[in-house]
Amino acid sequence: MKFFIDTANLEDIKEAQALGVLDGVTTNPSLMAKEGITGKDNILKHYLDICTIVDGDVSAEVISIDFEGMIREGEELAALHPQIVVKLPMIADGVKACKYFSSKGIRTNVTLVFSAGQALLAAKAGATYVSPFLGRLDDISTDGMHLIAEIREIYDNYDYQTQILSASIRHTMHIVNCAKVGSDVMTGPLSAIKGLLKHPLTDIGLNQFIEDAKKMKL
Numbered sequence: 001m002k003f004f005i006d007t008a009n010l011e012d013i014k015e016a017q018a019l020g021v022l023d024g025v026t027t028n029p030s031l032m033a034k035e036g037i038t039g040k041d042n043i044l045k046h047y048l049d050i051c052t053i054v055d056g057d058v059s060a061e062v063i064s065i066d067f068e069g070m071i072r073e074g075e076e077l078a079a080l081h082p083q084i085v086v087k088l089p090m091i092a093d094g095v096k097a098c099k100y101f102s103s104k105g106i107r108t109n110v111t112l113v114f115s116a117g118q119a120l121l122a123a124k125a126g127a128t129y130v131s132p133f134l135g136r137l138d139d140i141s142t143d144g145m146h147l148i149a150e151i152r153e154i155y156d157n158y159d160y161q162t163q164i165l166s167a168s169i170r171h172t173m174h175i176v177n178c179a180k181v182g183s184d185v186m187t188g189p190l191s192a193i194k195g196l197l198k199h200p201l202t203d204i205g206l207n208q209f210i211e212d213a214k215k216m217k218l
Helices: 010-019 031-032 041-055 067-080 093-104 116-124 134-139 142-160 171-183 190-195 200-216
Strands: 003-007 024-026 058-061 084-089 108-113 129-132 163-168 184-187
Touching: 003 190, 010 171, 010 190, 024 184, 041 067, 041 093, 041 134, 058 108, 067 084, 067 093, 084 093, 093 108, 093 116, 108 116, 116 129, 116 142, 129 142, 134 142, 134 171, 142 163, 142 171, 171 184, 171 190
Parallel strands: 003 024, 003 184, 024 058, 058 084, 084 108, 108 129, 129 163, 163 184
Antiparallel strands: none
């Protein structure tokens, strides 16, 4: 399973990259705003800065919600850097734009997916990635992981090549469970990724090794 980090914070991206397990980055307007990045030129430059840090795909989201606007923005984003993947919303015009981009060889990530039917439409339109938001489903007392499993079954039934990019990851167990049901990618905060490192028995064992090493007077 690929590990993407869901942020526009360059320091978090650098830390995840240094860990040696980062495969890509996802961003959106909300994450950009959180970092105080405003204005078209600054946003485009920030995408390029991210591409210099990571080796993998960087999802850059369009702002428009009409077909023509998505095409205009998406083509500009795709031309920025070979690593850029155009992020589109799961609406009718987003599906149309996805089909257009896939016919042009431009990679896409269809986002804000909350049902298996939406994921099926994205795959039929040729999406490179589909982003079901499992954390937001959990937030409203719906089993987000069940959706990931449903999409996996449908894609396997028909050999769709669209990758399931499990988004809205809230914590470490979301990552583990996504891996268990066969998600191709997960995207989440640095804290969730680093949480995979933690286990109390590891800490206890390491402390014991250190104390025993001191006795050896190396």
